[in-house]
Amino acid sequence: GAVVSQHPSRVICKSGTSVKIECRSLDFQATTMFWYRQFPKKSLMLMATSNEGSKATYEQGVEKDKFLINHASLTLSTLTVTSAHPEDSSFYICSARDIQTTGDTQYFGPGTRLTVL
Amino acid sequence: AQSVSQHNHHVILSEAASLELGCNYSYGGTVNLFWYVQYPGQHLQLLLKYFSGDPLVKGIKGFEAEFIKSKFSFNLRKPSVQWSDTAEYFCAVSLYGQNFVFGPGTRLSVLP
Numbered sequence: 750g751a752v753v754s755q756h757p758s759r760v761i762c763k764s765g766t767s768v769k770i771e772c773r774s775l776d777f778q779a780t781t782m783f784w785y786r787q788f789p790k791k792s793l794m795l796m797a798t799s800n801e802g803s804k805a806t807y808e809q810g811v812e813k814d815k816f817l818i819n820h821a822s823l824t825l826s827t828l829t830v831t832s833a834h835p836e837d838s839s840f841y842i843c844s845a846r847d848i849q850t851t852g853d854t855q856y857f858g859p860g861t862r863l864t865v866l
Numbered sequence: 867a868q869s870v871s872q873h874n875h876h877v878i879l880s881e882a883a884s885l886e887l888g889c890n891y892s893y894g895g896t897v898n899l900f901w902y903v904q905y906p907g908q909h910l911q912l913l914l915k916y917f918s919g920d921p922l923v924k925g926i927k928g929f930e931a932e933f934i935k936s937k938f939s940f941n942l943r944k945p946s947v948q949w950s951d952t953a954e955y956f957c958a959v960s961l962y963g964q965n966f967v968f969g970p971g972t973r974l975s976v977l978p
Contacts, residue, residue: 783966792956792970793910842909852917853898855958855966857910 753845755858769829770861772843778823779845787840799826833865868893870969878975887942887972889957899940900958949978
């Protein structure tokens with residue numbers, strides 16, 4: 750099946766620094782990728798839709814200047830948490846949309862645990 | 867706007883019991899339907915999906931789901947659960963080319 754990787758799996762950073770998370774579709778091309786936050790014992794919260802070659806679409810309440818998304822190729826999207834604060838600590842999950850090979854299906858990465866001290 | 871509801875927040879079953887997790891959605895048009903599973907400490911995995919055709923869909927690990935268009939439902943079933951089925955289950959709905967909408971999830975605990 751389709752595989753999506755995320756890197757890093759865990760990151761600890763100091764308040765005020767920036768952190769970049771990578772999301773890659775390993776065996777298919779994804780014109781669309783999604784970034785989610787998952788809070789403990791809660792469902793996924795969609796943060797933004799990342800479109801290859803164009804600007805990301807952010808959900809209401811998500812600060813676009815804080816969560817920078819770049820989707821420069823059909824297999825890579827990056828999320829940069831800028832000037833991170835402790836409240837940004839969370840589990841960030843990406844997914845990639847595979848339309849060509851398996852129908853319109855999302856495949857999820859393993860997630861990145863961000864801890865901001 | 868689309869919405870997805872899952873009937874149960876937390877389901878507790880004994881091994882070998884039958885499982886049915888409810889999922890209802892609000893959109894009246896043609897939709898694609900999915901169930902994802904998240905085992906403890908692991909990432910979300912696709913369990914099964916429905917696009918068209920036979921409304922009874924079989925997925926991995928003995929799971930199946932039935933699409934009932936008149937009820938806007940896509941319930942997940944398994945005849946006999948195992949301890950290893952303990953996980954969080956998410957129903958999701960999408961319109962082709964548009965965003966997916968996920969339900970709030972149902973936590974399944976299977977007692978050995």
